[in-house]
Amino acid sequence: MTALTHFRTPLLQTPFHARTAAANVLNRWGPWGGYMTALCFGDADMEYTAIRNGASVYDLCPMVKYRITGRDAAGYLNRLTLRDAGRLSVGGVQYTGWTDDDGKLLDDGTLFRHGPEDYLICCQERHLPWFLASAEGFEVEVAEVTEEIAALSLQGPCSATVLQAAGFDVFALKPFRMARFPFAGGEITVSRTGFTGDLGYELWMEPGQALPLWDHLMQAGAPWGIRPIGTDALNLARIEAGFIIANMDFIPAHQALREDRARSPLELGLGWMIDWDKGPFTGRRALLAEKEKGSDWVLVGLDIPGNVSAEGSILYYDKRAEAGIVTAAAWSPALKANVAIAQVKARHATGENLWVEIYALRELQYAKLMVPVTVAERPFFNPARKRATPPGRV
């Protein structure tokens, strides 16, 4: 490999950068996994509105991707992850997670099955040492392919219509399925997945196809108000959808400096994804023991009175004893509700006599609010259009 000049480009640019840079009239960027990522292109409220009203595109390239191939690929993934990767059919996608031996979550992510012995994992954090260590004793190849695949998320109630207008007919595609389409002399993959809790798709391509595809989509989607969105808008949508993110709602166990910060999937509301019957997997014994003994923590959705976001707040039992922390919170435009995601000690799972202390900034002064919370079902926002197949035409 040639010597790189990292000091000149401390943050990498994604294959879409030429377009995202042109669209980013605010020039608001942040780092994400070593890449420059747009926090907001021009108006976060309107970007959010595009997710819920029309069509939005979000540059997903910094998501970390690992390709798993080989004879034991399914067996390897079954040992690595919580769900049964063998039962995922070719062309299917699984939202899954993986833990360490102690059953503490390392990350969650989506698993794509491209062939009988060909999978792709897409996740937030980096795991190559763990994935390689887990490969010992299995006939598999694990390769980090983040830079080899460009990805764009197209989300919104008009997203299927936009894709059709672009020549990609996805109306038959069910949630968590994917399909291939010819494009620009090659192929792209479209999966019906997303992180907004709305109808949406993710498009996977070679980096060279990125700019032509962007231009093509923006042109095809113009009648439906397609626009690029930044992380700020996406974060609001994902909170409404009740999704959790590594290093925001939980600390990946491999990064936890304080051992008591690590959480299990049971403690993060991901117990449903554990397939107890598929055979041994890493963390199974610890999770079984936790299931028997009970978890220390629980992840809950909260409904909070008033309209001040409870971001970063501490939860108290009976206004006094610390009972947990809010990991994500927002006023939800879609629900007209003040919602939050929180980690609370298991004994407070019901939310009884649970209070949140919010510091509301009012003209340079913080006002301290102590308000009672109620536990609310997640996802907070869960429209039927997300699941309908075929999706409604707009």
Added chain:
Amino acid sequence: MPMRSSEVIVIGGGVNGLACAARLAAKGRKVTLLEAGAAVGGGAGEREFAPGYRAPALAHLTQGLDARVVEGMALERHGLAFHPALATTVLSGAAEPLLVRGGKTSGPDTAAWEALHRKLSGFARVLAPFRQMRPVRLAGENRLFGLARQGLGIRGLGRGDFRELLRMVLINVHDVAEDELTDDRLKGLLAFDATLGAWLGPRSPNSLILYLDRLARGADPLLPKGGMGALATALGRAAEAAGVKVRTGAQVERVLVEGDRAVGVRLAGGEEMRAGLVVSAMNPRTTFQKLAGAAALDAGFFKAVGHIRARGAAAKLHLALRGAPEFRGADPRSRIVITPSSEAVESAFNPVKYGEVPGAPVMEAILPSAHEPGLAPEGHHVLSAIVQYAPHAPKAGLEAARAEMLENTLKVLEAQSPGLRGLIVHAELLMPQDIEARFGMVGGNWHHGELAVEQMLFNRPTFAAAQYATPLPGLWLAGAGSHPGGGIDGAAGWNAAQAILEAKA
């Protein structure tokens, strides 16, 4: 294939496997012991390495068997007896050979050696009980009484010695030699004995504790009457007498796992045997990586198993001799240690770090045939030597390294025993890789995992399997890879049996 059922299957018929099996059987368990070889004994066997010449298979002396094993298995009743403990003759360059027996020796350091021996033996005495306990745990569930007793035992050394122990427990043996001795022969002997079987030089910190461990077993080494083979035979007989069903020629290929539990084994050839418990006295890395397999174990544990360091650094030399060799007047029944100085031991270690062969190795040689004339034809002799250090992964390749190692070893021997090379009928040198191939000792390390401080007690062989139980229910460890390590004494097997019995109770 017919299924056989047994309460306990013990894999591996070495000293620890036999001790564990015998203890379990004596407590009423139905035990089947599976040994891949034609006879039990493992590293303690005996072998004809040239027509008419028999030599110890690997170990040629023992620092003493665990007393619980000797008594519990009634080994004496089954024919085990020892020659009087061997004295040591140190050969150091052109210096006068020096005879050492325990703390007794001659020369300028007579008093210093005795004092040092007394001090270190005192430390060894208070540490010895740890060998017979399950590794202490760093949390909860401790046998608090036992631990408190050991703690008091250590404190009972008196304030001065207690402080000295805390200072010296992780010290390097070279510094101790430099601080306490002046005679290069004794410094060399101390350095050699501390690092025998280790992947360490005498200047490496943590080397003295290995010497203490050796002293905890006994001051001078022992040779069984009838040779090492007799030890294996007695152990085998005792195990069978205790009710163990011993099957030789039964190579285990796989531990069977069902519903997250070890339920039996599959032998080479396909035969499956089921059992309530499977106890492996094999190498821990082999046990987990080859027999149990990755799929049944958590990835973090499996990775930790891969990190068990097992670098063997000792080669084994067997010479068939057409006459009695003469080592500058040394008693042929003594243990002959050729070690010019502590520095020479360190210099012999240096190249091994880089996969190279030392120019002037150091070694411990005995003449088994001087004790047991039947091992060689009339008037002929067998020489057995442990030669340090030998690379476990030679850069030059095994064949070239073995040839170089043999040549360098014979040069050192010839210098101390002029004419020896002329007596050689046959020479065999086992490099660590040969030892691995022959005895299943990963890396050729006879402790089945380096006996080093970071792999002792609660970290032996690795944290999550240090209490003899493994993360896979139904699978236990009982070999030298577990606490307190190997070297023909049976403590690991006995402790493992104890842990199994307590878990079942």
Added chain:
Amino acid sequence: MTYDAVIVGAGHNGLVTACYLARAGMNVCVVEKNDWIGGAAVSRELFPGFTYSNCSYVSSLFRPEIMRDLELPKHGLQILPYEGGAVFQEGGGYLGMFRDHDANRREFARHSKRDAEAYDIYARDVLRFCRFIRPMLMRTPPDPSSFRPRDLAELMWLGKQMGALSERTRARMVQFWTMSIADFLDEYFESPVIKGYLAVSAIIGTALGPMSPGSAYVLLHHYMGDVDGNVGAWGFARGGMGAITKALTASLRAAGGEVRVGQGVEKILVRGGRAMGVVLANGDEVRGRRVISNMDVKRTFLKHVDEAELPGDFVKRVKAFKIRGSSGKLNIALDSAPVFPALPEGAPNLKGDLHFTDSIEKMERAYDDWKSGHFSRDPFQDVMIPTMIDPTMTPPGKHFMSSFVQYAPPKIEGRDWTDADRDAFRDTCLDQIEAYSPGFKDRVLHVEVRTPRELEAEVGLTEGNIFQGELTFDQLLFNRPVPGYAQYRSPIRDLWICGSSTHPGGGVMGAPGRNAAAEVLREAGIKGGMRDAYAVL
């Protein structure tokens, strides 16, 4: 007059002790044999216009609590963080270090994708151990053989620290403390150059190789410092390392303390088993109610105290104290900035540590040479050009380069160093740099070469050991310097020790001096007003 305390040696620890005592109201005098102040933390003009940090050369370990207690920033102390670093590889390659996490990961990924990601886990693990050990730096080690309430309480405190960790992490920590850095790194990394870079901190200043058990702890010793909370980071003292002792001196004088230079201590006066003061080389006596020695333990007790005043066991232990010289130092004035063609133009890597040892094996072989009584034929050099960041040390465009070299034995094959040996040592080091920076030697204006011989003669470090004693377990914590005397006291009443021979050991840390002052004040019944150790993250 009689001082409350006479401190022997104006090194950084002696000055720290003096500052604390003076601020607590004691009347203190520091006596120093050299004409200048600072011990091994000095800035000296050894070539016209060039300031040399000619002993210690970088800072990380110096405790920020002490800087704050003693108001050192007010007295001029500034610490500047590194901006880069590089290992130059045989064959023209390099491994660069960057402050930015992602840039650094991408640079490591050039050598191994796996290692680049493993680095974060490695750093997390080491930081866990740092968090455990750091609070101990600012505490007096308990005597485990004692049943005094204070020792028992301190042992309990240690137990409580342990209690914060899981059993698995405790077991892992025991491994880390006892294993070699080579073995430890093998559990995380595959790239020889990455391992070679990370092993550096495990050998600096010690007579251990990277394959020696116990070397992983030495790594921690170099990682537990920080620059403004950035744990493990290193920096330069603006104006050279003398800036630290200069600020300490100013702080001391502001508190009413005194420093006398130019006359070393000949003898520590002991009457009736009590230290009464010192006799200087010129015969002057300086009387004190207590004497506190910043000299290493061997020098203090074997050279400046009558053996008859000391218990035999203590003398035996002090004689056996391991204080092995293992390093040398080149201080170089450069006419212009050296060029390292391997680095891309404009790279910030020269603003940090530069190495030419691209594998652990090379480092270990360098150690083998030391064991056989030679300086390393292919030595490890820790090269810094502080003037890449600090504009105050040389004329513009000129540079000061410091090269810390391992290994250099205190004696060459059992005999003293000769000038010819020293020149050969110098040439070996300069040739190595020249090999990676063609034309380097032509830029050299002046070189000061310091072998263990010079370090001992000038700075007074026995055998030239920069830590005043090896950092192996037999000489750490309650064993440092001597079991039973780890609480800064000596067998002689009112004779104290405060140098790096005491817990927690060497490096420009100041903790030994601070802890010694705490003990002196405690015994005197004076409240010291010392800050507790800051938490790590």
